[in-house]
Amino acid sequence: MVSVLLQSVVPVTINYDKIVEENIFAYELLGFLKPKESAAGLFRARQILNKRFGNVYVTLTNPIPVRNYFANHLCSSSLSPSPSVRLSDSDVMAIRRFAHDIICIHNRHNVVTLWPYICVAILQAIDHQKDSCSPTIKMEEVRSTVTALLSLSDLFGLRYHIQRSVDADFGYYFQLHANLFTCETDIASSTCVFRLSEFPIEKDGIMKKEFLSQCVTPIILNNYANQVLPQYCDLSILSLILIAVKNHSLSSVKELFGMVKKLLRFEFIYVPDQEEECFISAFSLVQEKSYILCDGEQIIVSRSHELSTVASLVLPFVAVYQIVQLTAFSFIGATVSQSDLIVGCQKKIVHSLSTGTSALRLCSLSSDTIKNAISSLTEHKALIKQV
Known part of the structure; x- marks a missing residue:
């Protein structure tokens, strides 16, 4: 067996214009299990071959020789595949640091297209209409916000990828993701006014199915927006x-x-x-x-408006963490399962959404961020995990 120290790691970053199972993933984050695989399901899934999913971006970075990376931080025996080898705390931290470095390399080489910026703009447009059950979104407002965000990225020297031009990419991405929107005119038109599509929910979950059907598209958009x-x-x-x-x-x-x-370290590695x-x-x-x-x-602070714009990107995550803390405090002295804690958080989020005063969104119901917050509170000893 070749020694691990002689290996090299090649980080491969992959980005997609449109994720194949975006809907199924959103359902899972709302607590619905992924459909079981079956022959009948496989035949039904063939229709996916007739759909467009745009480009796939693959970025290969320079190989990282394991020996060079760890140098004097790790001895060769620590990387032995033998189960009898026990790692010291410093060895564990060195290996964990390597994993975090790899993720940071992926983040630096992400191909951030116009679409994540569009998703950020749509979610912010919905924030401005929290008193509406079915908000209408003006394409003109989305374009204005995207232009401002791109200018901000230029100002801070942050990279993004435009395939042809901003106008052409707008049309391309809205056509590619047309299933997420309801519009009586051309979805790519600059004068278009649209709503988010509602996806069918077969049964009640943490909330009534009619409410949950409104959450699928915001969660999908949020997953793309997170690339920024x-x-x-x-x-x-x-x-x-x-x-x-x-x-x-x-x-x-x-x-x-x-x-x-x-x-927020479980959210932003x-x-x-x-x-x-x-x-x-x-x-x-x-x-x-x-x-x-x-x-x-x-x-x-000399430019509070601009700082508020930048702060708004992370504010919804902080709002979820606050909800998780409040929910956890309500269980002080009690033993509760993670699944019950997640449901408790989601119910508090729904209640907060009904007031329309918080930074929470429909996509805040995603179990992903809630689980990350629980992991963070556990690491900080606010919660104790029982084995």
Whole structure:
């Protein structure tokens, strides 16, 4: 057997214009099991061959020699495939750090097309109509928000991929994802007004099926919108702190950044113990662009509107984490299963949505973010996992 130390790891990043099982995945995140595979199901699935799914982007990065990466951090015996080998805590951390590094490489090489930006814009347009059960979305508003987000990305030097032109890509992606929208005119028209499609739910789940049918498309859109977040998460966390906290001092903002970064680490993967490096990078950017001014230890916000725009990207995640904390506190002293805790969180989210005052969205019902929040609270000892 070839020694693990002689191997090289080649990170391969894959992105899709349209995910084949996007609907099924959204159903799963709402608590519905994936349909069992069967011969009849296989024959029905053949119709998928007649559908368009756009481009697949495959990015191969430089090989990483395992020996060079670990150098003096790991001895060869620690990488033995023998089950009798016990790893020390430092060995476990070194291997975990490697895994986090790989994920960060994937994030850096993601091909972020116009579509995730469009999804961000649509979700924000819905945020402005929280008092409506079936909000109408103006294409003009979506285009305006996307243009602003692209300008923001240009300002901060963040990469995105335009295939032909912004106008052409708008038409391409709305035609490709036309099943997600209901529109009486051409969905790609600049004057179009559309609604989100409702997908059938066969039975009641955590809520009535009529309500859950409205959640599928927002969850699908949110899954695509999340492709923008790896580039923006540090800037967004910092912006949120600067907007939320008054009388900023450099040391307090830095401390809060580290706390929030650690809290959201299951949501936005980064290499452990690099909180300070992430803070310095994000802080330097917003200072360079004159979003803030520094007077010694004191920070003065000079462009609060722009900071609010950046902060809005991460705010819905923070809102879910707050709900999970509130739900967990209601079970203090009791033993509860993870599935019951998830359902309890989802019910609180639905109640909060009915008030229309929180940063929560229909896509906040996704079990993914709730599970990540539970994992974070468990790691911080707020919850104790019983084996």
